[in-house]
Amino acid sequence: MSDCDLLKKGDSIKSRWRITHKIGGGGFGQIYQAYDKLRQEFVAVKVESNSQSRQGIRMEVTVLRRIQNRQHICELFSGGVSTLYNYMIMTLLGLSLSEIRRNTQEQRFTLSTTLRISLQILEAIESIHSIGFLHRDIKPSNFAIGRANSRQIYILDFGLARKYTDYGQHVRPARTEAGFRGTIRYASINAHNSRDLGRHDDLWSCFYMLIEFLLGSLPWSKMKDKETVGHMKATYDYTQFFANLPDVFENFLEHINDLKYEDKPNYEYLRLLFVSTIQRLGYHDDDPYDWEKS
Numbered sequence: 001m002s003d004c005d006l007l008k009k010g011d012s013i014k015s016r017w018r019i020t021h022k023i024g025g026g027g028f029g030q031i032y033q034a035y036d037k038l039r040q041e042f043v044a045v046k047v048e049s050n051s052q053s054r055q056g057i058r059m060e061v062t063v064l065r066r067i068q069n070r071q072h073i074c075e076l077f078s079g080g081v082s083t084l085y086n087y088m089i090m091t092l093l094g095l096s097l098s099e100i101r102r103n104t105q106e107q108r109f110t111l112s113t114t115l116r117i118s119l120q121i122l123e124a125i126e127s128i129h130s131i132g133f134l135h136r137d138i139k140p141s142n143f144a145i146g147r148a149n150s151r152q153i154y155i156l157d158f159g160l161a162r163k164y165t166d167y168g169q170h171v172r173p174a175r176t177e178a179g180f181r182g183t184i185r186y187a188s189i190n191a192h193n194s195r196d197l198g199r200h201d202d203l204w205s206c207f208y209m210l211i212e213f214l215l216g217s218l219p220w221s222k223m224k225d226k227e228t229v230g231h232m233k234a235t236y237d238y239t240q241f242f243a244n245l246p247d248v249f250e251n252f253l254e255h256i257n258d259l260k261y262e263d264k265p266n267y268e269y270l271r272l273l274f275v276s277t278i279q280r281l282g283y284h285d286d287d288p289y290d291w292e293k294s
């Protein structure tokens, strides 16, 4: 147990959830596995100190409450505040797509797996947008497979989410300048340029993530400096990505490249791009995913 751990093995939350061990975090949030005495199953507990300035869990609970009972979204069992920490209790998931990719022999996914998980990822992103929120930190470690069903992909971590619509469901006017949010490797060029982000920026991050799944790395994977990576993204010849890939990825890029802050992406068009490519290449929904092969 490290000094800054907020919970330890054996601790109880509301006399119902008993902590078994820590499974992740150390950044803003800490993730633990716990046993739910009532439902007699394991769950995930996310906690953050309530003395820190970034209060991501409040936002996560707000978003998750509004988006329950959808595919690709964890069940939220409880969310609250104690004297030391804010917490939320949710479905326990399996490995993240970042861990799974790094565990593969060539550090990448096959085309069949990538195309089929793209459909699930797009649905997950559309779900969040449909309730008026942007995710703003789309990346492989924020997607995980289910434990009960390892063929189902879930989206995680709504701590950086932001409402992009007003009460009348109109897109809020863009702020002239916004602080950087997200993760340098997957951030959109708009994020690098401190622009207010729109729905298309989540899809830009999704695009970079899918290219990394297929190629095993991005040209700026080893670079840490935000300005350097932003410059590379803005000047890189993206046609190099597409040399050995079906057109779907270039068509995806063309679509998101045409969108501005307030525009609604054509999710159905993007979905059909993937569906038709999957069919044309003879892949099937029930083929094993890369992590199901021995």
Ligand code: ADP
Residues within 6 Å of the ligand: 023, 024, 025, 026, 027, 028, 029, 030, 031, 044, 046, 056, 074, 090, 091, 092, 093, 094, 095, 096, 141, 142, 144, 156, 157, 158, 159
């Ligand atoms: P942070 O806000 O600190 O980035 P995340 O919500 O992204 O926290 O979680 C960090 C890591 O913890 C994830 O990449 C994932 O591996 C693990 N994790 C998060 N939520 C769950 C969950 N519900 N079940 C299992 N593991 C989880």
